[in-house]
Amino acid sequence: DIQMTQSPSSLSASVGDRVTITCRASQSIDTNLNWYQQKPGRAPNLLIYAASSLQSGVPSRFSGSGSGTDFTLTISSLQPEDFATYYCQQGYSTAYTFGQGTNLAIK
Amino acid sequence: EVQLSESEGGLLQPGGSLRLSCAASGFTFSDYTMNWVRQAPGKGLEWVSGISGSGVSTYYADSVRGRFTISRDNSKNTMDLQMNSLRVEDTAVYYCAKGRSGWSVRFDSWGQGTLVTVSS
Numbered sequence: 348d349i350q351m352t353q354s355p356s357s358l359s360a361s362v363g364d365r366v367t368i369t370c371r372a373s374q375s376i377d378t379n380l381n382w383y384q385q386k387p388g389r390a391p392n393l394l395i396y397a398a399s400s401l402q403s404g405v406p407s408r409f410s411g412s413g414s415g416t417d418f419t420l421t422i423s424s425l426q427p428e429d430f431a432t433y434y435c436q437q438g439y440s441t442a443y444t445f446g447q448g449t450n451l452a453i454k
Numbered sequence: 455e456v457q458l459s460e461s462e463g464g465l466l467q468p469g470g471s472l473r474l475s476c477a478a479s480g481f482t483f484s485d486y487t488m489n490w491v492r493q494a495p496g497k498g499l500e501w502v503s504g505i506s507g508s509g510v511s512t513y514y515a516d517s518v519r520g521r522f523t524i525s526r527d528n529s530k531n532t533m534d535l536q537m538n539s540l541r542v543e544d545t546a547v548y549y550c551a552k553g554r555s556g557w558s559v560r561f562d563s564w565g566q567g568t569l570v571t572v573s574s
Contacts, residue, residue, distance in 0.1 A: 445500065
């Protein structure tokens with residue numbers, strides 16, 4: 348299986364900050380990388396697919412980049428509702444593995 | 455509007471069985487691969503199983519292969535997960551998720567989740 352490693356595992360930031368989360372795949376997955384946001388007690392929500400495509404309805408402050416093995420999720424200006432846990436997921440091959448998650452907390 | 459709703463989970467003993475169902479509406483069900491994704495308490499997400507739109511192709515994580523069986527009924531817009539030989543480590547919230555392929559396989563709609571607890 349392809350292993351997905353996110354960093355950092357947690358970070359604290361303030362409203363208005365620019366935040367970047369990274370995800371590394373154990374082998375090349377081209378641009379088959381997706382990002383999700385999950386809030387406590389809720390199902391995950393798809394933010395970015397195919398590394399850089401914004402899912403319909405997701406605010407434009409979210410963006411993604413990368414290809415091959417290294418990817419990033421950037422939030423350009425944090426809003427109060429963005430404090431949550433973020434997961435990357437490879438969509439290249441079954442099993443569709445997820446990263447371990449990045450918990451984004453308020454500083 | 456896409457809606458996915460899982461059946462109630464429960465408390466099971468190790469070695470027990472449970473059948474989960476997912477009812478779908480708001481889209482042409484047979485056009486989409488459907489999946490189960492689980493999340494152990496306080497842990498991350500784990501893809502469990504997927505089934506093609508026709509139901510012909512099924513996929514499983516190594517952790518459940520041979521114990522879990524996924525199926526679907528396109529006439530009823532439902533998907534099931536038959537879970538046998540349950541283990542303590544199967545304890546999790548189980549989500550059904552609608553799949554999208556092309557430009558990366560992804561899960562673009564999710565149910566609210568249902569808790570399955572395996573404990574003696």
